[in-house]
Amino acid sequence: MELRQLRYFVALAETGNFHRAAERLHISQPPLTVAIRKLEAELGTPLFERGARGVTLTAAAEAALPIARATLAGGEQFCAAVREGAKGERGRLRIGFVGSATFELLPRLIPAFRTAYPLVELVLEEASSVEIARSLEAHDLDVGLVRLPLLETATVDTRVIDRDELHLAVSTASPLGGLGRIELAAVAGEPFVLQSRISVLHAIALMACHAAGFTPRIAQEATQLSAVLSLVRSGLGVALVPSRATAAMPQGVRLIPLAQRVPIEMGVALPRDRPTLPANNFAGLADTDRLS
Structure with missing residues (x-):
């Protein structure tokens, strides 16, 4: 049995007339008549009672008509899903993100992606940049x-x-808390709270301190940026964090711009081999968002 036969059956059942059904199907009447007879022969039972004014459904056909309609609808949904999947408009997208992406980047990109691709299921996982790269591989x-x-x-x-830049995070209880801008060398004697060594920000912070002429005294390391800010609030030291962290700044912590700008960058990453279509769409949207 083919979907074409079911389509013919439903058209004839709904019009009750071979001629009108053929017009709806955009075919001539003889092929429709032959197709219905073959379907009845295949099923081993009549589907229609023929009369001078048209056809009426048999009891068997009445029972089967809702299922035939549902089957045709399912076939159309299947075709639509294939077309959407071929364009990356349906499926599952697993997104890895670093913690600082939650300040501004994710809140911009996720709603935009959901609007553009509502049929794509999103699965988000926080990790370090190195861990994300390994998982992409x-x-x-x-x-x-x-x-x-x-x-x-x-x-x-x-x-x-x-693109962003590093600011100095300090406790508002610190004498530094009232400054409007600061030379990084001015805090050479302060204890530092850094993200763990697996973080790119750890390396960038160390390089910034070395460029300012000192090696920071690391009092504490933390994996998550939120933990770094919490430790700064607790008075354990100062920290170099993205300026966009302002969006999630805990009470008792203040960001101070550096006199010498330290730029940092965020990127979208894709596996070099076989990136998925939804992933390409997400990366393209991220590029568009950057340019807008």
Whole structure:
């Protein structure tokens, strides 16, 4: 049995007339008549009672008509799903992101992507940039929002989608809290709270301090940026964090701009081999968002 036969059956059932059914189907009447007879022969039972004014459904056909309609609808849904999947408009997208992406980047990109691709299921996973790159290589993630540059060589493609700069995070209880701008060298004697060594921000902070002429005294390390800010609030030290962290600044912590700008970048990363269509769509949207 073919979907074409079911389509003919439903058209004839709804019009009750071979001629009108053929017109609806955009075919001539003889092929319709032959198709219905073949369907009845295949099923081993009549589907229609023929009369001078047209046809009426048999009891068997009455029972089967709702299922025939549902089957045709399912076939149309299948075709639509295939077309949408072929364009990356349906499916599942696994996104890895670094913690600082939650300040501004994710809140911009996720609603825009959901609006553009509502049939794509999103699965989000927070990790470090290095971990995201490894997962992309293994195809355990489809796309990543990472801090650049990556600390390890990876077979992933990256492009910059957001630029920011480091600010100094200090406790408002600190004498530094009232400053409007600060030389990084001025806090050479302060204890520092840094993100863990697997973080790109750890390396960038160290390089910034070395460029300012000192090696920071690391009092504490933390994996998440939120934990770094919490430790700063607790008075354990100062920290170098993205200026966009202002969006999630806890009470009792203040960001101070640096006199010498320290730029940082965020990028979108894709596996170099076989990126998925939804991942390409997400990366394209991220590029568009950057340019808008």
